[in-house]
Amino acid sequence: MNRLANFCAGPASMPTAVLQKAQDEILNWRGTGASVMEISHRSADYTELATKAERDLRKLMNISDDYAVLFLQGGAALQFSAIPLNLLNGGVADYLITGTWSQKAYKEAKRYETLGLGKINLVAQGDGTDVPNVDTWQLSGKASYFHYCPNETIHGVQIFDTPKVDSAIVADLSSCILSEPINVDDFALIYAGAQKNIGPAGLTLVIVRKDLLEQASAWCPSIMNYKSQFENDSMLNTPSTYAWYLSGLVFEWLLENGGVEAIAKLNHAKADMLYRAIDESDFYSNKVNPKHRSIMNVPFQLADTNLDKLFLEESKKAGLLNLKGHRVVGGMRASIYNAVTLEQVQSLVVFMKEFEQRYG
Template identity: 60%
Template sequence: MRAYNFCAGPAALPTAVLEKAQQELLDWQGKGLSIMEMSHRSKDYVAVAEKAEADLRELMNIPENYQVLFLQGGASLQFSAIPMNLLGKNSKADYIHTGIWSEKALKEAQRYGDINVIEAGTSIDGKLAIKNQSEWNLSQDAAYVHYAENETIGGIQFADIPDVNVPLVSDLSSSILSAPLDVSKFGLIYAGAQKNIGPAGLTIVIVRDDLLDQSRSDIPSILKYSAQAKNGSMVNTPATYAWYLSGLVFEWLLEQGGVDAIHQVNLEKAKLLYGYIDSSDFYNNPIAVPNRSIMNVPFTLADEALEKLFLQEAEENHLLNLAGHRSVGGMRASIYNAVPLEGVQALVNFMDTFVQKHG
């Protein structure tokens, strides 16, 4: 029996994807070898890579004037790659600070340019929230504005896409493909794969063509978007198996009806879990309703001393990885695309039973 996995990342993958990968593990499509053993420049592998890109473009309606790059190093490497690629002609950028991941990004960017930090976090009736854009002190001459659309650790998400007059850059690691998105509103989108795309080891970068000539002269070639775009994301050997598995996830998403369809499921999952938390005196979510993440749901127990028991009994009920991030504690359920509605129903049933026993 497969358990329900609520890990924030590396996260759950669709069972159908894992089963197909298992079937093809030793002999990919009758070729007599695993795709892990195949040259990344072979005709067969290039076809796999190109199909993955085409499927992602279809899922996200990515315009033709954007490059889609399949890179390595995780989203964290992009914290450095982005300023090195975009601050070559203008060394100023705005970074919106809403949590741990946006803070990590801005600290790396400060190594390369003049960074204006916009403290956008606030509190509404004791709940964490994001300030209205009218309260932000945006620069007039920034090369770009960066924000983390969904803070995986804090469970706080932007209700709307910021409206800015310069290229908008967003970390979408924990929300990509979870809801429809107008890619044309962004200059650059990036996302670590290990939450909603595929296994760890791959990072997606979607960058508008006009931003490919903005890099610093001292940027390493492996980090340079224009070089990666010119070489089909193969300046060096890419993460071939992660790329292949991500392609299987894209196929699975298309079979589910695409992003619009999976978004409706995600809304139903979030409504069920938040609804139960809000109806309980035992559980609490610390985020203001407009900024609640539909992917990462943190919650606390009325009695902190019961946390270890909660996690122990959850695991006994095949509900895994519910501990909150070590920096904030509490609990967190990450309900990404691959977590089925039945998994959230099982979690809510367990939470209710736990209250009856120990509340």
């Protein structure tokens, strides 16, 4: 087996132990004589799998019975539409933009103003390196909901404290869910694409307060209606069965390794190590305000951009994969999600220092 260090932003690295277990079960899951991909999602065996995955996630995040947990399709991007269709209800929604993904969510929500579903208000817009000062926020006051993205995958900007607003808080946790403890009760709705920190692409988690399930617009398609999905156990249509199965294995892996509290300590250690290597160098730089540096996605630039191509070529030869930064930001980016080990980040830091010695 030749598993290399994968720093891809998504689809991202998954725990080796999870992939090994899936490999062992691929042809004969639970003695059924078939793969989990080949059995009915309504069978007793699969229903048990789905129930356990939800139970384990609730334990990991301390999710109370006041919340519905939905395992949906369409990626987080589909939720950019589902959220206003389910929650706007003729009111005003506040959107804070701190990077590409919150901007996309805002742009998509604005489309529903033309249907008369309500108004979308821009609270503030950052420059991709910092979070706008709270004093500059233009909140509408008692909005139907306040939307933000706690961790911007592309820019590496993270908001660590839940915003103090008077509205129901909606958060896109796609790239930071399960990376450190949060108080779910602070939120009205949490959504997250699975392909960054949970499992493979094709599954999206939605954790929504049950008292909000009655607000969907008549325009809302059944497949995007939270109440319909809740009443059908996230199986209004055939779900992403294999992604659901793998996500359940990841939840098991997290629980076996101390849960979110334990993985958070490791994540902060990885991020501190990498940022320290960047800050102690004149060869590398990170433009994000240190107070808002992501512990999941670390973009960095080389002082001489002419060396970018060589850095990527040599890092790949060294077994360090997918370090190219997003085209919006450029440079490099190391996504150090839960499945990326401390040893792999150490290997990246060693390579960075050696590369600087050769070309700096």
